[in-house]
Amino acid sequence: MILTEKSIAEIKEKAVHYPVKKSAILPALTVAYRQVGHVDEVIYKEISKIIDVPTLEIAEAATFYTMFPKKPRGKYLLQVCNNISCALRGSDSMIAHLENKLDIKLGETTEDNMFTLIGVECLGSCSTAPMIQVNLDYHENLDKKKVDSLIDELKAKKD
Amino acid sequence: MHYSPVITNAEIAAKDKDLHLFQYVEDPKQCEVETFVSRGGYKAWKAVLDGISKEDVIETVKKSGLRGRGGAGFPTGLKWSFVPKDSPKARYLVCNADESEPGTCKDRVIMERDPHAIIEGMAIASYAIDCHLMFIYIRGEFTHCIEKMETAMKEAYEKGHLGKNIYGSGYDLEMIVHTGGGAYICGEETALLNSIEGERGQSRMRPPFPAIEGLYACPTIVNNVESLAAVPHIINRGAEWYASIGTEKSKGSKLFSLSGHVNRPGNYEVPLGFNLKDMIYDPAYGGGMLDGKKLKGVIPGGASTPFLLPDMIDVALDYEALQEKDSMLGSGAIIVFNEDTCIVWVIKKLIHFFRHESCGKCTPCREGTGWLEQMINRIEAGQGQPGDLEKIEEVCGNILGRTICPLGDAAVMPIQSALRLYRDEWQYHIDHKECMVKSNFELK
């Protein structure tokens, strides 16, 4: 099992509140994503056992949603909103800046497996644009200086 | 966890007797149930359970003139009254906190800073439709909101505002915080219901409408966060008070998310009918154009609403006035862009979004958005061909009104409007194989 006892318990706790078993699919995927950092076949099968829903339905749902990476990724998933409000505030150039700084292209992961850089659609941070979501956390009202120090902080962070 | 640094007009709201949604949003303590209750929170919920009939609650909300703040502006009380009285099935209330329309970030502020207001509104709405299990569907990326709502829910259970036999009234009400997985379409109410059911978040054909056959095939009401947050105030202060705010047909106050090239992007609560120009230029609100550049256009109601040209912005922010300008109030997301902005580039960003978010169920939206994106990208890249604009218009025409849910319409309306209002710029792109302005917004 990849999912920990804690995650399994959390999934089960969430599942009991729903009138229908299948409803626990998204909550279960969310728990799995938060623990593992991505979801895939192996996890679909584990979830299937925990909530007693066919693996197929979990895979169908999971691939519909874009928030869960479907492959392992770097320790920090840099999700740059590149929709209109952020773009008007320079998110294109922020991506270029990050590509430069991390020496990767959009969609790639740094060699040390620290950072994966992706572009995402509007994250509801339009009045605080531009922004990056790092794993679960929002970083808003960014400028070059803040981006640089954010990356430096993450690099320096010891877990 | 991070507290959103978004600017609000809470100070104004605290002083204005008509504004109510943002009164306390600058006080971090407002999230705590004690503070919330000390400021009159859960008073309306108690009053309702103490002896206001379901019919009276619905009647009051009807009279207040409250209209849905999720985008469509449907009268809230009327929607509630569609739930069949004699159905033996369970009923459900779902608060729509998916907030994914580009430009929109208002519900988030309430969730982060006044979560109990939403729970109270949801509870009253649940009671009105005789629902005993209510859901709030929060977009999955909003980790912070999710935590805030979950904590508030726990507190509400602990203090007896939710659960069994609430306030000794005999009424039971449970709540589930359900979170999304990254899909704009799940804000559309029928897709949202599929998403809660564990299905792929594809939209369903209507009829049957959710009020008749929604979640788990039971009568269901879906309301936006902001709509529900207004409800306790309506119960507390009366329908007349609420109806006195705003304009003749657009009543109450509304949150607007202001973004783009203004000096003070932020979230502002104003009475409906507030002037858009003031919203952009008033120092208490937008504070004017960023770097003093010239205004080129405004998207007044979120990414799916038609544009306004600079000479159209002296307009009231309400459902009717914007419709007169061939646009819409939508979700109240005002996106402002300046003279350095290429309109084709704007549309490229938007169509990419709608193509990416199409659920893939119905043909015109699934295939049409992909085709449009390719044609628009080509024009933006300076490879547009004669006839492209006409073709885009035809394809738009084949999507508009031909799809299961309004996402198809949402995708084409800004394109049609941009082609109508900024035709020269499109033509220039095709004729000169390049852009007049070349958007290039540097990160500060």
Added chain:
Amino acid sequence: MSEAVKKDQPNVAVPTVTFTIDGQPVTVPKGTTVLQAAKDIGIHIPTFCWHPQLKSVGACRMCYVEVEKMPKLMVSCMLDAMDGMVVLTDSDQVRQGRRAVIEFILINHPLDCPTCDKGGECDLQNLTFAHGFDDSRYDFKKYRFKDEGMTSTYDDKKIGPEIMLNRNRCILCYKCVRSNKEAFGEYDLGAFERGNITQIDCVPGGEVNNPFSGNLVEICPVGALTNSDWRYKIRVWLTKTTPSVCNFTSSGTNIDFYKEDHQNKIFRVTSRTNDSIDNGWIPDITRYGYQIINSPDRLTTPLIKKDGKQAKASWDEAIAHIAKKYTEIKSSVGGVCIGGLISPSLDNKSLYSFSKMIRTVCKSNNIDFRGDYRMLPNNPSSPFGVLRSQPFSIAAIDDADVIVSFGSDLIHEHPNEYLRIRKAYNYTNPKIYSIMPYEVKSADVANIEYVYNPGTDECAINAICLAAIEENLVDANLAKEYLQKVVPSTLKDAVTLCGLEENNLKVLARSLAEGKNITFLVGEIVTRSKARDNIAAALLNMNKLFGISSKGQISILARYANSKGAEKLGLLPEPIAQIKDVLKKNFDHYPESEPRNTDDMMAHIRKEEIKGLFVVGSNPMMMYPDKEFIKESIEKLDFLVASDLFETETTEAADVVLPLAGWAEYDGDYINLEGVCQSAKQAVKPNGQSKPAYEIIRLIAEKLESKNFDSEMLDKEIVACLAVDTTIAFPIDFIDVKPETEEISDANTLPVFIIDDAHHSGHLTEKAPSLNNFAAEAYVMMSEELADKNDMKNGDSIRVESDMSKLILPVKISETLESEVLLVPRNFQSSPVTSLFMRKKRVDRVKISKVDK
């Protein structure tokens, strides 16, 4: 919708609506869609995503119509007809809308129809010609799905034993995924990703191998799903169709053969929708089973054994030899020393001729068609016979408010009826219960699944009755009478024996007592049990107590394509009384001899009282659950004639082997489990020198100087038999029912049951390559827990040992099983699992052990 309305209020007039379509007035029941209403009056509206057996989703947008006063085009598949509507199906706006949809679909659809296998029967191709543009306005590269799994340059990908998927051709009508889940309850095919990169695919890490998978290919409107059976072998327009019925199941689902005359070959089978039987779905056995006809392994000439070896012979020689031997036996020891065993999958005329020959030429009653069952009752009006003779209607399942399946692994035994129950589950929502000695997948639609201890079948039934009595749900006087007849007579004692749960039984008892329209079907567990009469008696008591038959139906379902026909045509050793009367009239002389069923015949062969046996289409050596018993008997025979399509263990032992024609090779009539007589037409000429059974029988009979086998005469006599109602009246009184238990040996404790593999039926399907792609060898199926307990994994070879024999079989872990039982499929010649079984056992038991590699 309209059906449900009708059902709830049988006596109330269904409300209707009246409106016009293209100027024609139409009146339809309220709740009818515009699309359906148009169909009813012959107006065709094109569709992609709509299917008559699936809930509409309105996805493809092809079925647009214009409705007066409605500003937008409406999709007619989801638009309920309303009074006064004015609908146009062919206006300019509608045509424009359809054209736009086709244009959208085509932007990412390859335009390589000449290389697509669906060419000629593709809905997209046809509708493009009818409604589309002449040329494409899309000038970008088409999106192309590609991945490692693709095996050809056409981007085809194998997603199951038979199914190939081409995602680029898929138009996302979702019919495959919807039918798989909705109609079949299967979760091995799905839709993944979203938007314009949405794709159909099999479950990650799995394959599409469910027993109904062929239907997905059939309903795919384009060349996205194809099967290896048909793809790229022939163009559809070069084939002709012949109507037929399924020969592998007992419902007689309606099918079409696709054949090509020059090659005298069948290319495929598709459904030929008959809503009263199959709703247009056919299981894979039905779809691919025809391949046995084309098999290169077919017996093509008669064989005669000389000096212990079978050698080719002409029909004349073979018939002469048989006639000579039969005459010898008859004149030395008498005709009653000849017996006959025939397959219940043969047509009416073959069955009837066989009976007539055995009874009038050999003058014996040594005849049976039930070569796969042990210890059958000889008396047709035994409790088993009574329940077996009761009428059953498939379509009546639609109207039931309570459906009980007892002792049937439905998907394997009666796939078509399972789909019917699923349909009820989806649309009318009856209460459904499954009662079995082990868990079955078909219980997925059941409100409650009851699993009783193996060998306590009658006790489980009694427990239901006792629960009803305890809850005062049945007439008190009846209850009193009933209690005198049953042991044990308290619910508590009954549940201790059968292991069911009291409260659950009470729920079922209530449904049976309160149900207004009950379907109660009984399956192979009962038919195969040595205690079948005792179980049937318990069921008859239950029927009397609850009055099931007076408010619905209760019957033991027939299992083979023409079992019902065999019963109606007098093939039982002792025919049903009404039939015996007709036979007495049909025949000059009805034999006096003792009726002998399969068991009795074998026993008398061992006693050397029967010397000659004629076996047609039957393979008792492989199928009878006590292989040793049959083998020893057959070896004792003086003279064995066996006729079949293939060499079998039985034909191998024969003195004369006669090549039998398959059902697709001649015209024949078959009576399905409902008693409905249906025709299967000849699609191709008989392979080699093979002949239909009735032809073979006529040749033998004529050689033995009987003139009574001409076609017209037989037809007339058959008609006379079929005209008779063979239902046997229920007994007036309750019947004594006591538990029939047997000792369990210490060594072998694990109960084992014979099943049919989900893709096989009987002994012939092993010759259909497509079916072997799903399963080609026997296995031993067990629950995950049992496997874990014995440290066994999927695919491990293990030893299965009974008192009779031992076999080495691979383990197959079942997703459904939980009980400690084993299931073994009897369909594979290489591992004759029937050798594990003993004729006199009620529940066979074995032990399992690991085999060292």
